[in-house]
Amino acid sequence: MAVVGVLALQGSFNEHIAALRRLGMKGVEIRKPEQLQSISSLIIPGGESTTMAKLAEFHNLFPALREFVQMGKPVWGTCAGLIFLANKAVGQKEGGQELVGGLNCTVHRNYFGSQIQSFEAELLVPELASQEGGPETFRGVFIRAPAVLEVGPEVEVLADYPIPSKKVLYSSSAVEIQEESAVPEKKVIVAIKQGNLLGTAFHPELTADTRWHSYFLKMVRDVGEGTSNTTVAVSEAASSSDRQTKYDLPIFR
Numbered sequence: 001m002a003v004v005g006v007l008a009l010q011g012s013f014n015e016h017i018a019a020l021r022r023l024g025m026k027g028v029e030i031r032k033p034e035q036l037q038s039i040s041s042l043i044i045p046g047g048e049s050t051t052m053a054k055l056a057e058f059h060n061l062f063p064a065l066r067e068f069v070q071m072g073k074p075v076w077g078t079c080a081g082l083i084f085l086a087n088k089a090v091g092q093k094e095g096g097q098e099l100v101g102g103l104n105c106t107v108h109r110n111y112f113g114s115q116i117q118s119f120e121a122e123l124l125v126p127e128l129a130s131q132e133g134g135p136e137t138f139r140g141v142f143i144r145a146p147a148v149l150e151v152g153p154e155v156e157v158l159a160d161y162p163i164p165s166k167k168v169l170y171s172s173s174a175v176e177i178q179e180e181s182a183v184p185e186k187k188v189i190v191a192i193k194q195g196n197l198l199g200t201a202f203h204p205e206l207t208a209d210t211r212w213h214s215y216f217l218k219m220v221r222d223v224g225e226g227t228s229n230t231t232v233a234v235s236e237a238a239s240s241s242d243r244q245t246k247y248d249l250p251i252f253r
């Protein structure tokens with residue numbers, strides 16, 4: 001059975017491994033550069049990107065992670081993982097932090113504010129629903145979440161989020177805070193795809209809805225790395241009766 005690597009320095013790697021297990025796939029914890037050689041795809045979980053970057057630097061992972069991305073192997077970054085994969089991040093701590101890069105976009109590290117401004121929202125996910133079936137919406141769990149401010153022409157936007165008109169927004173320079181009162185509605189991008197790279201600002205691994213995981217597994221299969229067993233595992237999961245039901249609230253196991 002093909003396995004999916006999950007960067008396991010910090011953050012919600014266990015939850016990703018559990019979500020993969022629900023789809024009949026094995027997730028392996030990756031902590032060292034040489035471990036990247038034995039896998040063909042990688043999930044970079046959410047957590048705290050500055051801490052994760054320090055740990056990645058400590059373990060000398062950045063060159064190997066960049067090489068992995070440049071080789072065209074599928075990589076999915078969720079939340080802090082999305083920040084890792086962005087070519088540019090704003091709103092970073094003083095001194096900035098190292099990024100892996102690959103996704104031609106600019107992310108704001110804490111776009112939605114601090115931890116207490118974390119929230120859940122039903123997102124419209126037309127591409128996901130067309131590939132994976134199920135409802136047209138996906139319950140996004142945003143935990144001190146980043147957002148994508150700008151994307152290059154090669155980036156496909158898979159989901160955006162309308163900002164309520166009274167919400168306080170951080171400017172892209174992340175220094176001053178603006179009240180958005182005059183503009184009726186603004187949307188920020190919260191899920192993107194560029195080639196074999198996928199990025200989500202929210203945490204699908206904290207919900208019972210495995211469609212983003214299965215979408216990523218199809219990307220893995222499409223680059224020819226998945227075996228036919230992988231295909232079966234994913235398509236069996238896709239046709240399970242769960243798929244037809246309205247998904248429940250996030251699960252925290």
Ligand SMILES: NC(=O)CC[C@H](N)C(=O)O
Nearest residue numbers: 046047048049079080109
């Ligand atoms: N849940 C998350 O991954 C939060 C990411 C956080 N905004 C950071 O900078 O790392």
